[in-house]
Amino acid sequence: MRRVSAATGAYPLVFVTLLVAAIGLILLATPARETAPWLVGAYALAIAGWEAVGMIRQLLKGHAGLDILAVTAIAAAVTVGEPWAALVVVLMLTGGAALEDYAANRSKRELTALLRKAPQQATRLLRGDAAPAGGPTAERVAEDVPVEAVKVGDLLLVRPGALVPVDAVLVSEHAVLDESSLTGESLPVERVAGERVSSGVVNGATAVTMRAVALASDSEYQQIVRLVEQAAGSKAKVVRLADRYAVPFTVLSLIIAGIAWGVSGEAVRFAEVLVVATPCPLLIAAPVAFLGGMSRAARFGLIVKGGGTLEQLSRVRSAAFDKTGTITTGRPALERILAEPGFDEMSVLQFAASAEVYSSHVLAESVVVAAKQHGYPLLDALGAEEIATNGVAAEFASDNAEDAATTVRVGKPSWLREFAPALALAPLEPGELAIYVALDDRFAGAIVMRDQTRDEAAQALGELQRLGAERTLMVTGDVAATAEPIAAGLGINEVHAECRPSDKVSIVSAVQPRPLIMVGDGLNDAPVLAAADIGFAMGARGATAASESADIVNRYDTLTSLPLAVRVGKDTVRIALQSIWLGIIISVGLMLVAAFGFLPALIGAWLQEVVDLVAILGALRAVGPRAERKLKASRANAGGAQRTPLTGRESQRTH
Incomplete structure (x- = not known):
C-alpha cells in the first residue's frame, strides 16, 4: 500500500519479511518449531500496527483508503491461527510497494532520460x-x-x-x-x-x-528540465480515481467476510475472505498507468505535468487557440520595410535584427533571418533586456565615441510610443503583421511581415473534433482582418480578435461545454493557459511563462502533438480503469470462493500476489504499444524524422 512506499523503506522491508519467513521455516525443522508461528505472527502484527497508525492519520485528514482491509486481514489471520497467511499479506504490502516503485521508474524513463542530459x-x-x-x-x-x-x-x-550549456x-x-x-x-x-x-x-x-x-536558469534546456522535474514529481490526481472505489469496496469486502463468518459459524472464514480482499491493484495499477501515459507522451515531446491532466484530456469537449505561433508557423516572411525620414531600410532591419537576437519572442528569429538574407551584418550590443509582452531594448555603441550609446527598441507600438511619440501605425493588408523599431526617442520605421498557417493545422483540428471536441474557437490579440480569414480556412467559425490577456481569460472561462483545452505559446497567454481546464503550450523556448503555467508543454513545434495528447489521455484512462476493474472483479471472485470455504487463507494470500502482478503488467500497457516504441526508435536511428524548428512565444507585437 502507499503507506509502505519505496521512499520509506519498502525494499528493506521486503528483505526483512523474507528473512522472517526464512527464520520461521528453519524453526519449523527444529525442536523449537512452536516458536515459529509466534515469530511470524508478531512480525505481521507489528507491520499491521504501523499501517494502522498511517491509516488513522489519513482518516483524521478526511481521506478514507483501503488500508483498513490490509490491517483487518492481518489481524484476523493471526487471531484465527493463520500467521503464515498474515505474513503473505505483509509480503504483498511491502512487495507491492517495491513493484510499484519499479514499475513507476520504468514507466517514466522517457521523463528521467531528459534530466540526465542536462548541461x-x-x-x-x-x-x-x-x-x-x-x-x-x-x-x-x-x-x-x-x-x-x-x-x-x-x-x-x-x-x-x-552540449551547448546556455542559450x-x-x-x-x-x-x-x-x-x-x-x-x-x-x-x-x-x-x-x-x-x-x-x-x-x-x-x-x-x-x-x-x-x-541568457543565464543557465533562463536557457531553454534547463527550463525543460525544470518542467520535467515538476512533471515527474507531481502528485497526480489519479490517486482519486482509485480512491473512488475504496469505501464501497471496503464495505463490500467486510459484508462478504461477515456473512461468511455468520453463516458458517467459523471465524477463519472471515480471515480467508479478507486476505484475498486486499486490493493492491486498486492502489498500484492506476498510478502506474498514469505514469506510463506521461512517459508515452514524453516520447513524442509532450511534458504532461500530472496524471490529473491526462484524466482531463480524456474528456475534452472544447478547444481554444491562439493564432501567432500556434495556428500559424510564427516564422513570417519579410514583405516590406517602411523606413521613416532620416533612416533607410538597411539601418531599420539591421538595428532590429541586432536587438532581436536577445529576444525569445516568436517573431524575433524571423527578423534575424531576414537581415541575414539581405546580407546585413549584426551589430554587437553593449547590453540588452527583454520587456515581457512588449519587446526588447538593446544598447549599441555610437559611431562617435564621445556620444552616449544608442538604445534600440523593437516591439509593439503602444510600448514604443512611450519613448517615440511620433510613431505611426503601418498600413496592413489582411494576414500581415508589423514590428516597430525606435532609436532612442526617434521612430525609425516598421517591418511588415506575413505569417503562414501551419500545414498540419487543418488535419490536427479535424482529428481533435473526431476525438470529441465539439466546439473550437480562436482567441487572439491580432486584428480581426488578419485572424478571420485564417480561422475560416480551418473551419473555426468562432473568432475573438484584439483580445488582451484579461479578455482571453474571461472568454475562455465562459466557454461551454467543458473540459476546455487552451493552446497558446505566448507570454501573454500564460494567464489564459492557467485559467483553462488544460493549458497546452506550444514550444518551451526560453522557459516562457506560458510553459510554466501550462499543464502540457509541447517541446516539438507541431500541432499534430495536440490530438496525440488527447489520444494518450483517453488510452491512459481506459487502461487505468481496466486495471482497476480487473483487480476488483478478480478480488470479488476470490472472496466468494473463500466465503464458501474452498480457498484456504494461505493459498488465497498467494493468489492475491498473482492478482497484483497481473494488474501491474496490465497498467504498464499505458507506456504505449510496442510497435509504437519500435517505430520511434527506428526513425531516430535512421534519421528520417521531419525537421520541426522550435518556436518561441507571442507578445502581441502586431497592430
Missing part, C-alpha cells in the same frame, strides 16, 4: 589579462566552470560532441548541430554566425565559439 559545465574563454594568476598568457584562455556561473555576454568554447549566439562562421533533444529532428542542422542556438543542443565534429545570451 552541467561550460568552457568559458577569457582574455589573457583576465586569466587567473599564473595561468597561460594566450589571447584567450579556456576555463571550465559550472553552467550556473555563465553570464550573459560570456564567450564560450563548445568542443566537438559537447547563445554562434560566433564561429559555421556549425553543425544535433537538435534532436529539443525538436525531435534526428538529422544534423547547420547554423551560421549570428544565429541563436539553444542550450541542450549537441555540437558536431568541430569546436565552435558562441556568446551567451
